[in-house]
Amino acid sequence: MPPPPLLEIDNLCKSFGKLNALQGVSFSLQRGERLAFLGPNGAGKTTLIRSLSGRCKPDRGSIRLMGMRIDRHPSHSQIGLVPQDIALYPDLTTRQNLETFGRFHGLRRRELRHRVDWALRWTGLADRANFKVAGFSGGMKRRVNLACGVLHQPSLLLLDEPTVGVDPQSRHKIFEMLDELASDGTAILLATHHLDEAQQRSDRIVIMDHGKVIADGNIESLIRGTVGPQRMVRLRVDRPLTQALVGRTLGKAGQQHVVTRIDQVSTQLPQLIQTVRQHGYDVQDVQVHAPSLHDVFLHLTGTELRDS
């Protein structure tokens, strides 16, 4: 029997005037699970995160954390929030920022000191404990921003674009920090537009659009359910095709490449190359592209701009 979910969101609805920001959102999250929360601009991600953090009261539906309704009585001690902006006091030092938010989370004396020391080690900023945050690089600020949200050891961590504007090294470090939290049992809900990060660094993916959940599952199931598992193969030939190959189904006349989809790379790719050669062309380059979250996302949400 699976353990009861840490977080259960059921039929959550929220409107702002005529705008239906959330239209019956439902999903759950297990302890220690890393969930990537995706969606185009205006999909309802921020409204959901604000509802989870108690900053927005839903019109209908329920949010349960460890079985307790938190849409009515927010459970601040069990939830950590890391906003997209650097929500710190830049004129305070790293330690002072950590102590400030630790106190606001209810930590006192020895426990606070212990957690601040842990956070300084965890972020790799122990040697910068007494430096003002204003002088830090973007990556360092992001790490402090993250640490301030987890000092009180929440069961659920809400992250809104935690790696915006940081270099690859800092991004790698931040995801190492998140993995460490998840391995200790913290459930992570990561709202992001970095699809490669979402694909590589999460156990499960939820995609929202127009206030509804339109996909929920791991990357394999999402690919299977949308674009399919077939690999995209692109062969570059030595000269432009005079006509399409294989009964006019492969390639186009005038193009110097052939694009198709195959199910089994190991067996079908050699057959494809052989077929092209049999038509008198020499294959100069082969590209095999596995379907990714990027393909799934665009397949589900389309390619239209969401500026309005």
Added chain:
Amino acid sequence: MITWHVFQLHVRRLLQNRSELMLTFVVPIAFFSIFAVIFGGGVGSGSTPKIKVAVIDEVDTESSRRLVQSIRETPSLRLMRDDAPASVARTQAEHWVRGGSITLAIVVTQKDSRLAIDLLADSSDQVAPQVTSAIVTRCLAATGIHDNTDIDFRNTAGVDPASPPERFAALPSADGSMPGGMIAPPRSMLQTPLVDPQTLVNIVDVLGEGKSSPVISMYAAGIAVMFLLFGASGGGGALLEERENSTLDRLLSTRVTMDHLLLGKWFYQSALGMVQVSVMFIWAQVVFGVDLVGHLDGFIVMTVVTAATAAALGLMLATLCKTRGQLNGLSVVIVLSMSALGGSMVPRYLMSEGLREAGLWTFNAWGVGWIRQGFLA
């Protein structure tokens, strides 16, 4: 060409920014107008403001009644009560002066069997008591009270009866116009060895009798209140800054509620304001001799009230704005306007009656009044 593009860029940005436009064009005109009205005596009027007084006749004799009548007929004075000057008690008049409902009170009294005039005034007003003193002196001379048995000008100590007082040449005219339009007293008076009526007029400071620097304490209060307001609006700005960079969201996701946050900020801003005002008055005592220690209890009470109110006003201003930029623009306009009208920049006694009335709607007028009254109590 590039320089022209830079020029265009800044013009476009200016035109898009309403608060900057207001600060650039509206605020200077508003301030010019306020000060023009203060020092010009009203838009195009050029008239001298009347002094609001109450007259109390404690003697109630024929001579005193004549003097009161003469004072009443002086156009430069505006009497608070035209009827029954004998019915008003001196303590009541002092209360009116302290409360600011009148500028000063003219008390016709008796000292050593002689008629004497006490002007109950706020000595931080450096103009009104002197003007009124001259007018009353003129009334004393013009009514010929020296013939009355109530008063013996001939035997007043310290005055040489052999020479007529030179000050008479500087007395105001019957229409109350000030030095420039002055007339000499009756020739019969000058031919008689008389005492200078001005020696019978005594200015009594009802707000700070014996204090060393009433004017300095007034300016200290005025400047303190203005900077209290600037500090308070800065405190409100911190809240908007927290909202802009999502720190507010983070704070409210902890155990902190909006009530906690506002209350904490209000306490902090109030405490900061109290320290700010205290430091200013300590400096005023050390350097300018203002007697702070002697009035510590009243000063503390009124400083606490003023700082707490300013802090609340700053937070209220923040609620009217969406960004810190908006608040900066709004607070500059509001704080400077209130400071100009409320007496933080220019003493209110220099203003016309209308501006004084308008100034009563400003926080600065209340704040300066509170601190001064507490300080001088």
